[in-house]
Amino acid sequence: MYDDLARTQNPAPLEWLVVHALIPSILVTLALQAHPTVPGAPRLAAYPEYVMLVVEEPPAAMVREGIEGYVRLRALVDGRGRVSRSSIVTLHATDSRFVVPAQKALSRAVFRPAQSAGARIGYWVTMTIAFRPPFRGYAVGIQSKERHAGI
DSSP states (O other): OHHHHHHHHSOOHHHHHIIIIIHHHHHHHHHHHHSOSSTTOOOOSBOOEEEEOOOOOOOHHHHHHTOOEEEEEEEEEOTTSBBOGGGOEEEEESSGGGHHHHHHHHHHOEEEOEEETTEEEOEEEEEEEEEOTTOSOOBOOBOOOEEOTTO
């Protein structure tokens, strides 16, 4: 009797993973797929695409030490394809010294703006800028598909 009680109060690792991680993630995925991000928002004809992005090198000490990392940023691309400096938000950075070069790069970036019903619209994008030795290149990915209403 006591063995059964102890076993039910201490679930196996696999059971814990299924109950606390797998099932909730499936439920959240289904809920997010069932409802659009912005109810009633028109479908986009084109998402923003970056045309030009020049990333500055990080501080010289980081280059010498071979430190690598990334910065994930979120910003509003307006109808002209420009990023408003005041809209840039740092979501995550592996090292705070990468933040300033990444923000400068994103503020100077040029995009093809998003389009909806033939009109250019403002649109939030999330970008990850990766810094890897020898810091001559960068990796960028646009991940967000959230429409900013009213722009």
